[in-house]
Amino acid sequence: MIREACPTLAPQRREHIRLLVRESGVARVEDLRRELKVSVATIRRDLEVLEEEGKLRRVHGGAVSTENRLDEAVFDDKTNQFSKQKRAIAEEAYQLIGQEESLFLDGGSTTLCLARLLKNRNDLTVVTNSLRAAAELANSEPRVILTGGELRKISQTMVGPLTSAVLSQVRVDRAFMGTMGFCLKNGLTTTDPNEAFVKGLVAEQAVQVVLLADSSKAEKVSFARVSDWDKVDILVSDQKLPPIFTKSLPKRGLKVCVV
Amino acid sequence: MIREACPTLAPQRREHIRLLVRESGVARVEDLRRELKVSVATIRRDLEVLEEEGKLRRVHGGAVSTENRLDEAVFDDKTNQFSKQKRAIAEEAYQLIGQEESLFLDGGSTTLCLARLLKNRNDLTVVTNSLRAAAELANSEPRVILTGGELRKISQTMVGPLTSAVLSQVRVDRAFMGTMGFCLKNGLTTTDPNEAFVKGLVAEQAVQVVLLADSSKAEKVSFARVSDWDKVDILVSDQKLPPIFTKSLPKRGLKVCVV
DNA sequence: TTGTTTTTGATCGTTTTTGATAGAATTGCA
DNA sequence: TGCAATTCTATCAAAAACGATCAAAAACAA
Structure with missing residues (x-):
């Protein structure tokens, strides 16, 4: 069997991730996988979505909170593009x-x-x-x-x-x-x-x-x-x-x- | 084994370094290595990044703070305190x-x-x-x-x-x-x-x-x-x-x- | 039911990060 | 000054993490 029954809906899971990241400031992919009992691929996809929504920032190995911090929050749009x-x-x-x-x-x-x-x-x-x-x-x-x-x-x-x-x-x-x-x-x-x-x-x-x-x-x-x-x-x-x-x-x- | 699993995310570790340097004004590579339990190579790379970001200045043997902290304390701290x-x-x-x-x-x-x-x-x-x-x-x-x-x-x-x-x-x-x-x-x-x-x-x-x-x-x-x-x-x-x-x-x- | 779409997990080749090593540079001390 | 010890930079290989892709499972619609 390649896929197990999914116990939580995707948006619910993402909200869970968002809260975890906001609380501790950081979260590792591996920890999230164990906490939420899904594959790393799913975690990565969720992080991708959440980053797109501006809820967090992905980093190698996981994600960090974007709340607070003046200097980084303000930039990062056009700056990284070209x-x-x-x-x-x-x-x-x-x-x-x-x-x-x-x-x-x-x-x-x-x-x-x-x-x-x-x-x-x-x-x-x-x-x-x-x-x-x-x-x-x-x-x-x-x-x-x-x-x-x-x-x-x-x-x-x-x-x-x-x-x-x-x-x-x-x-x-x-x-x-x-x-x-x-x-x-x-x-x-x-x-x-x-x-x-x-x-x-x-x-x-x-x-x-x-x-x-x-x-x-x-x-x-x-x-x-x-x-x-x-x-x-x-x-x-x-x-x-x-x-x-x-x-x-x-x-x-x-x-x-x-x- | 050449590399151990990384328990902390890089940005988190760098933030840790930044705070250590800011608190005591200086930090030696060797001390940081023991505190953070990573190799000196990683510490040096982190210091390089932090210097690039202007968060500190590297010196032979470690790094010194560039963020001035006098009696008016650093702002973020004050914001959260009271x-x-x-x-x-x-x-x-x-x-x-x-x-x-x-x-x-x-x-x-x-x-x-x-x-x-x-x-x-x-x-x-x-x-x-x-x-x-x-x-x-x-x-x-x-x-x-x-x-x-x-x-x-x-x-x-x-x-x-x-x-x-x-x-x-x-x-x-x-x-x-x-x-x-x-x-x-x-x-x-x-x-x-x-x-x-x-x-x-x-x-x-x-x-x-x-x-x-x-x-x-x-x-x-x-x-x-x-x-x-x-x-x-x-x-x-x-x-x-x-x-x-x-x-x-x-x-x-x-x-x-x-x- | 059947057919379609969405979501998830596994695999594979690639990229990033990390630690070790070796040679160069810097520092401290005589 | 010269020498030893320490620290730095550059480079390489292993490990971990990543993105892309594909197929199975689930959810959905008719």
């Missing part, structure tokens, strides 16, 4: 940073990758309008300055007149910017005008502007214009960047790095 | 809030409790200089405005001149404040002058100031003066509040709620 490319881009960008600099990080997952790389640098000042970047750096070495302003929930960034007011009070050596799309004709564009305005303001003020944008953003045009190419000094992208950019942009005075 | 009282206080404070109001929340675990209660209110505007409160509200209904400013790591709040600049641009109906200590003679005090300055500024500008402070703060005096009692309109505390406060403060025009 992380390889983005991380490579972030690492390349990191090389640009010198000693004792002041930096600006705007919102976006690539700049968030970069934030992670800055954690042990106690010589840097990081200005950001990204709540995620701030949370990432909240317990690390660099000095962190938040721009303030109204929180735009969808991007977890601060925008608006209050943001502008603070930005006018600071000066950064290097600004690392993301974008929703870029093309030769329209330059950098993004969905939200408020967001675009802040980005534009930073691009004006920073000594050097570094655009971090993987190739999926190439030739995309969005609603709100951020800035033209002449404000950008360096573009860091990946190898799939269309050749037209590597050819044209240097003629306009930009440096292009592909990783 | 959570019952604090939650009761927060719930009482919540009753004060009307429709369509603008509120200020400052740092501290009690105000964080209050933030949780506001999540489903789409008619409110919440101004805060607390990164944790902002993170708590980041994916919820209320409009959120961050003050900006330099991030004070230990309290996870924004302070300094940039914060003041933004605060001067907004007006709130009700400010909910925490404090490190309060007494009749010195009013409200806290450890950090920057923090105190921001609190004082808010207290000046808010239409109504509500102090959320459990009885453990009573008769405590800290270094930096926040404000005198005449700026405070309501004190919400618990039943263990010394009677002297319930007697004296109403004479000074304050309302005192004990829960």
